[in-house]
Amino acid sequence: MDPGTHPAQPPPDDLPRLLLWRWRRNPLRRRSDLVQAWIALGLFLAVLAAVPAAMFLAGDAAYRHHLRTARHEAATRHSTTAVLVHDAPRHPEPGSEEARQTRYPVDVRYSDAQDRTRTGRADVLPGLPAGSTVSVWTGADGRLTDPPMNGDQIRSRTMGTALAAALAVPLVAAAVYRYAGRCLERRNLARWHADWARTAPRWDAYQ
Structure with missing residues (x-):
């Protein structure tokens, strides 16, 4: 067989017969x-x-x-405001679409539902200076967590x-x-x- 050729394929008209051969009466059918x-x-x-x-x-x-x-997350999670402890890293391409979608983990200070001061890491926009405020969510244990699941x-x-x-x-x-x-x-x-x-x-x- 020539290396550039492919094995012969059954003609399209034979495909239905190949697929339904078990239904046709023939001496070889078991x-x-x-x-x-x-x-x-x-x-x-x-x-x-x-x-x-x-x-x-x-x-x-x-x-x-x-x-x-x-519903459980909405009942047990609390929205609060956090303050950046230090500057967030700057994006290599400020103002780009990628920069608007990028978030960097930064240490923040916040108060939990019992008004106790805590620190944690939150994902924030690039380039935010220390002292900036961001919205965060805390769980029943007071730690930072994701917001409650939404309809989407x-x-x-x-x-x-x-x-x-x-x-x-x-x-x-x-x-x-x-x-x-x-x-x-x-x-x-x-x-x-x-x-x-x-x-x-x-x-x-x-x-």
Whole structure:
């Protein structure tokens, strides 16, 4: 074969026959081939029915979970003002879009919900001088933490969970199909060995 050429591919008209060969009657088709074809069809239909259900159930459960988490965070986290202890690092490209999105961790001083003075590290805009004030959130333990989850975050995480559930369904179906195929193949080999054990003595008698 010429190195620049590729192996011949089946013509497009033959692809449906290759995909559906287990359904066609022919002398080489085994009973297990037909069983495997029915398994494939059943799993395909199951995936079509299960994907929407899995997305809804997983998404609904995730939404409820994240909503409870957001409410708990809103009830236990406290917004306060912090003062920078020292200057924040300057961005290499001041005024750029990247600079507006960049945050640097800087030591800050703040008061917790019990009005106790604390220090911690908060992410702030580049170039802020010492003494500047920034808004921070503290948890029930008085330490700095992220703000409570908002509606956009809840929706984003819910959609991520629903999408993961939708992708998991065909993966599980593919694993089941592969396992079933291996079981059928082992059964075919066992039957072949049994048939050969009965045929071999007669075959040797003709030699």
